[in-house]
Amino acid sequence: MIIAGEEAGPKSNKLGGVWNVIDAEAKKMAEIASEEIIVVGPYFERLGQDWSPKNRITHAEFDDAVGSAIDEAAKRVGLPYVTGKIGKVNYVLFNVEHCLGRIVRYDNQDMRLSDAVKAEAYRLVGLDSLRYEATSYGREYTHYLNLSYAVSEFTKALLDSGKVSLHCHEYPVFYAIARLEKLKIPVKTVATFHATKIGRALGVGVFDKIRRGDPTYPPNIQHGLVELEKLAKYAETVTFVSEGTRAEAKLFYGIDGLVIRNGIEVTNEIIDWEKKTECLNRIRSTIVSRLSRYNGIELEEEQIIPIYTISRLELENKGYPDLMDALVILDRILTNRIENGEIEEVKVFCLLITAFGYKDPSTLPEGFPVELPDEILVGDELRLKKMVEKRKIDVGNLKKRAVCAMPYPQWVGRNDGGFGMTIDEIAAGCVAGIFPSRYEPFLLTALEACSEACPVVISRACGFSGAVKELQRRKGIFGGVILVDNIEQSYLETITDYAFGLHIIIDALLRDRAKDKMMCSTAFVLANEMSWDEPVGMYYEILRE
Known part of the structure; x- marks a missing residue:
């Protein structure tokens, strides 16, 4: 095989x-x-x-x-x-x-x-x-x-x-x-x-095409690669990772087949709470020390609440404009609660892990990612930084804000010049993951977060959302994954729901540790339900026919 x-x-x-x-x-x-x-x-x-x-x-x-x-x-x-x-x-x-x-x-x-x-x-x-x-x-x-x-x-x-x-x-x-x-x-x-190539080019616009049954291609499509994609019609069996991808191929190419979802291999049978605590402390310690040394901002480690997103550098498809606006709303929610004495002062740091390519750690400033000069950024990395600064949720505005978006334009790893942590360690240490994709065939990154018992907020546009709804229907698994409808709702409703989704997870951490642990546990259970056993078993039966 x-x-x-x-x-x-x-x-x-x-x-x-x-x-x-x-x-x-x-x-x-x-x-x-x-x-x-x-x-x-x-x-x-x-x-x-x-x-x-x-x-x-x-x-x-x-x-x-x-x-x-x-x-x-x-x-x-x-x-x-x-x-x-x-x-x-x-x-x-x-x-x-x-x-x-x-x-x-x-x-x-x-x-x-x-x-x-x-x-x-x-x-x-x-x-x-x-x-x-x-x-x-x-x-x-x-x-x-x-x-x-x-x-x-x-x-x-x-x-x-x-x-x-x-x-x-x-x-x-x-x-x-x-x-x-x-x-x-x-x-x-x-x-x-x-x-599909067409779906990636259209982004969120593909859903409107599907609704209208419009098979026309967008301008400037890479026709040669589309022609290669259409050759799937010669296969005895065609599979898709989600119903959305299947609908795209059927509309644009006239190709249909089976949906076989992706999965994840969860190596631990139980949640490693010690790992989660250790990784959270490492993230907090790095942020506190670099803020103090390079920005003159003094914070207590317990004040810091890290959340994260990770994706390819496709700002519109991955929903970064939506995320930036949602973080502004989240800031207003938390700031008002702090000023009204409902919660202690906290600082939410959202790590925006997306990069054009690998950067030699020796070329990064010592204070990375707190210190992030324009000169080291390439293309959309710089555009993302400007999006953050435009909304005044950058490190420079941290004294006035409860939320800070922190671009992390590097491939994460033990020697990346930043946190020096692998992606599973970052997921384990963060309080929440946020994945607001406007177009996403599956969203394996959210499932990887769940495998580290990290609750997530995801968009309806991603293929993973269909699997979540199916598990909720069949097994009653709720919590740990908050689903936001970014297809039918208005933009304002969507970004507000992202903000409130994150707030639910953060509030549980601050005020209800039992609920916090329940959300972490439910995310972990969902990841275990999404193992590779079923999809690989389906592939095996097809391939050995």
């Missing part, structure tokens, strides 16, 4: 949440399957090979060697590759950049392998690569075609060892399915949509 994707492989291949899905599926599948599980993805051997701004380099470090049949099949593809095994999962990674230099004979002509792949794609499925390769995304498009070629050739070669099934995550590898189908290679194929 092959699981393929642009993000498949070691964590160094990660671009977003799809890596987590592939990694979890492979590990869980290996536990229940008698078949060999093989993850196939790209191998970025050196700087400059990656088409993405992340500039990935694949760290191919494995525990063991793969079997001879897998290695032989990889060798027959004719591209540089690395193989290895971690636990029960096999990995095969291809350096497809060599398609650009290798000369082959195709259609009675000598040409680069990459050009032969494009010529064959035109002959098989009508992909007009000449139209797309000169676009701003041409390099990305070419990489996807070459990767799909490698995946399909490996799959063909592996057939000599027995039956093979192929599960492709997202459009970068959908051409592999189409090519196998057109070449009449007997392989069981599954294509999974985590989103």
